[in-house]
Amino acid sequence: MAHRLLIIEDDAESNDHLVQHFRQRQWQVETALGVNDAKSILLEDEFNPHVIIADLGLPDGNILDHLEELQEQVGLTEWVFLYEPGSSSDDSRIDDLTFDFLHKPYDIKRLDTITRRALRTVLTERLAQSYSSQHKQKYHVDSFYGSSQQAKSLKTMLNKLVDIPISAMIITGETGTGKGLVARIIHHSGLRSDGPIVELNCAALPKDLLESQLFGHESGAFTGAAKKFRGLFEQADGGTLFLDEIGDMDIELQSKLLKAIEDQTIRRLGSEKEIHVDVQVIAATGVNLNEAIAQGQFRDDLYHRISVFKVHLPSLRERKDDLMELVPRIIGEFNTKANKRVNHISDASWEKLLSYDWPGNVRELRNVLERCVLLSNNEHLPDEWLQLSSSGSYNAQQAPSADHISIPIDGTMGLEDVELAMLTKALLLEDNNVTAAAKRLKITRETMRYRMKKFEL
Numbered sequence: 001m002a003h004r005l006l007i008i009e010d011d012a013e014s015n016d017h018l019v020q021h022f023r024q025r026q027w028q029v030e031t032a033l034g035v036n037d038a039k040s041i042l043l044e045d046e047f048n049p050h051v052i053i054a055d056l057g058l059p060d061g062n063i064l065d066h067l068e069e070l071q072e073q074v075g076l077t078e079w080v081f082l083y084e085p086g087s088s089s090d091d092s093r094i095d096d097l098t099f100d101f102l103h104k105p106y107d108i109k110r111l112d113t114i115t116r117r118a119l120r121t122v123l124t125e126r127l128a129q130s131y132s133s134q135h136k137q138k139y140h141v142d143s144f145y146g147s148s149q150q151a152k153s154l155k156t157m158l159n160k161l162v163d164i165p166i167s168a169m170i171i172t173g174e175t176g177t178g179k180g181l182v183a184r185i186i187h188h189s190g191l192r193s194d195g196p197i198v199e200l201n202c203a204a205l206p207k208d209l210l211e212s213q214l215f216g217h218e219s220g221a222f223t224g225a226a227k228k229f230r231g232l233f234e235q236a237d238g239g240t241l242f243l244d245e246i247g248d249m250d251i252e253l254q255s256k257l258l259k260a261i262e263d264q265t266i267r268r269l270g271s272e273k274e275i276h277v278d279v280q281v282i283a284a285t286g287v288n289l290n291e292a293i294a295q296g297q298f299r300d301d302l303y304h305r306i307s308v309f310k311v312h313l314p315s316l317r318e319r320k321d322d323l324m325e326l327v328p329r330i331i332g333e334f335n336t337k338a339n340k341r342v343n344h345i346s347d348a349s350w351e352k353l354l355s356y357d358w359p360g361n362v363r364e365l366r367n368v369l370e371r372c373v374l375l376s377n378n379e380h381l382p383d384e385w386l387q388l389s390s391s392g393s394y395n396a397q398q399a400p401s402a403d404h405i406s407i408p409i410d411g412t413m414g415l416e417d418v419e420l421a422m423l424t425k426a427l428l429l430e431d432n433n434v435t436a437a438a439k440r441l442k443i444t445r446e447t448m449r450y451r452m453k454k455f456e457l
């Protein structure tokens with residue numbers, strides 16, 4: 001992602017110096033030599049800079065006089081002003097504005113820091129804005145957020161996979177890296193999107209039950225099989241069977257699965273009849289199957305069959321660049337859901353987000369940001385709710401499940417905050433249906449209304 005920078009500076013030498021400096025740092029740079037020049041770039045060209053560095057001592061006027069007009073007409077952008085203190089009445093005008101500014105002569109490192117900070121701010125604002133205005137198309141390749149090198153090559157691969165017929169494939173990656181998401185993307189954006197997607201978590205069921213779930217059974221096939229049952233292979237006919245945690249599948253069952261994939265036929269338990277099925281199998285695992293094979297827990301012939309197409313999802317700590325995109329987009333999602341308006345993240349919060357290792361990956365990030373957005377009172381992401389431990393995986397283990405909230409008793413959360421957290425979460429879970437939310441909290445609708453008013457929800 002090239003970030004765009006406009007430099008408005010009349011001094012040629014200083015101009016060159018800045019251009020060189022920022023181009024070396026991968027910015028796409030344009031320059032303007034004066035106010036009029038700048039106005040034409042901003043209003044007529046499609047350059048749409050993220051950040052503008054502007055000298056205030058321009059020969060053809062003062063850019064501050066045009067600021068209001070420019071801000072109205074130009075997309076979201078951040079300004080950084082350079083000026084000679086005491087040179088004019090600008091000191092007080094700048095002080096009144098919330099923009100960044102540097103006195104001349106300035107330190108280029110400091111300018112660099114300020115510019116990067118401005119970029120983060122504007123990216124956050126722009127993404128939050130675009131997210132809420134665009135209707136979410138749920139399982140598109142672009143629903144996988146990220147623009148790091150790893151994410152890009154992953155998306156290139158997904159774009160190919162959705163265009164070809166696949167009989168079996170495997171998705172690997174740590175917990176929370178998006179295996180479930182990718183499986184759904186491949187199904188819903190792929191050739192079988194008109195067919196069903198049927199999901200089974202192989203770790204959740206004991207062997208026998210898993211077998212009858214997958215292949216189905218005739219009535220009386222075993223004790224307890226009163227009725228005949230069409231298994232998930234049959235149910236997924238024409239579509240996708242998503243086998244999550246395939247590493248946990250019993251090894252005997254693995255050979256049956258392999259046979260089903262290869263022959264495209266299955267037999268219900270208790271039946272001799274072969275049934276043809278047309279199913280794409282997407283398997284996912286968080287464990288290393290090569291190790292499982294070495295330990296005799298996974299069949300290598302099945303592995304080879306399903307790993308013809310293999311997608312590995314990198315952990316979040318291997319692609320921290322992507323936080324720049326993930327954080328604003330996820331905040332945008334929760335803003336919309338919870339009717340909040342967080343669009344500013346302090347430098348200190350960014351530091352924390354970027355230095356944390358995210359053992360629970362994107363799922364953990366979502367949980368943390370959800371909590372922060374829910375508990376926000378204004379545009380600022382509340383730093384105190386990040387609660388990222390420096391050493392480990394506090395959130396990975398204690399991350400609340402969908403209908404829970406986590407309450408630290410370490411002095412960060414007061415009783416009122418707890419109440420607020422419960423109210424917002426209940427409303428979120430019930431799509432802002434007050435009656436249903438009140439029910440969750442075991443209070444009457446009137447009490448609910450009263451409390452919502454109290455917290456200005």
Ligand SMILES: Nc1ncnc2c1ncn2[C@@H]1O[C@H](COP(=O)(O)OP(=O)(O)OP(=O)(O)O)[C@@H](O)[C@H]1O
Binds near residue numbers: 363
């Ligand atoms: N790159 C991404 N962009 C957007 N959302 C993502 C991304 N990766 C993961 N998510 C979201 O994070 C959450 C966890 O992802 P998902 O359930 O797909 O992970 P998983 O790899 O299947 O984890 P597990 O192994 O624990 O089942 C989901 O809400 C998913 O939509």
Ligand SMILES: [Mg+2]
Binds near residue numbers: 179180244
């Ligand atoms: Mg999953």
